[in-house]
Amino acid sequence: MHFTINGRAFEAEPDIRASLLDLLRNELGLMGTKKGCDHGQCGACTILVNGRRINACLTLAVMHQDDDIVTIEGLGAPDKLAPLQDAFVRHDAYQCGYCTPGQICSAVGLLSEVEAGWASHVSDDLAAPALSRAEIAERMSGNLCRCSAYPNIVDAIAEVAGVDGASVTEAEVVAA
Known part of the structure; x- marks a missing residue:
């Protein structure tokens, strides 16, 4: 095959x-x-x-x-990280690193979904969903992190996506 x-x-x-x-x-x-x-x-x-x-x-x-x-x-190489990989490092969103490959691949998919106009369960506008921290948390809810780096993960994705606003708290991520 x-x-x-x-x-x-x-x-x-x-x-x-x-x-x-x-x-x-x-x-x-x-x-x-x-x-x-x-x-x-x-x-x-x-x-x-x-x-x-x-x-x-x-x-x-x-x-x-x-x-x-x-x-x-x-997605990237050690000497030339992809933007999400670089953001994960800078925001300490990788912690132990075990979930990180899945988190980053999921985040790449998330950004493509938003670009294609796909709404999520928390999208305010179903016709043109806008990416927010709550939207990121919802869309990443299928990826678990035992180290509980959720706020850092959301921060890294938000940075790459150009989402403004205060950092999301762990409680808000878990509640999504």
Whole structure:
């Protein structure tokens, strides 16, 4: 089977029961995407498939032949960080770092969703949703952080998105 991951072609014959996460980590050696709960509840395995964020643990690898797959390794390099990666570092939004790859991939997807005009549960205007700190918190609610760096994560995303205003508190993020 042919896979396009981070702009590179890969050939693999995964077990038909293997998740995309297992293909990435175990067969292709792309260790940036983390295995958290393996049940789609924590978001640590969030990647981008055809520009949309998904939990790699919940989808079969064989379903993604010829899709455009992007993992954290495809977003930047140690000597040239992507804007969200740089913002996460500057805002200390990575803490232990385990959830960070999924958080950053999810944030990339979030920004694309807003740019496409997709509303969320907290959007004030369904026709033209505007990104706010509450909107960021809602849209990131599928990604858990055991270190509780939520305010820093929202700050990093807000900076890259150009959202003004005071920092969101952890209680506001958890409540979203």
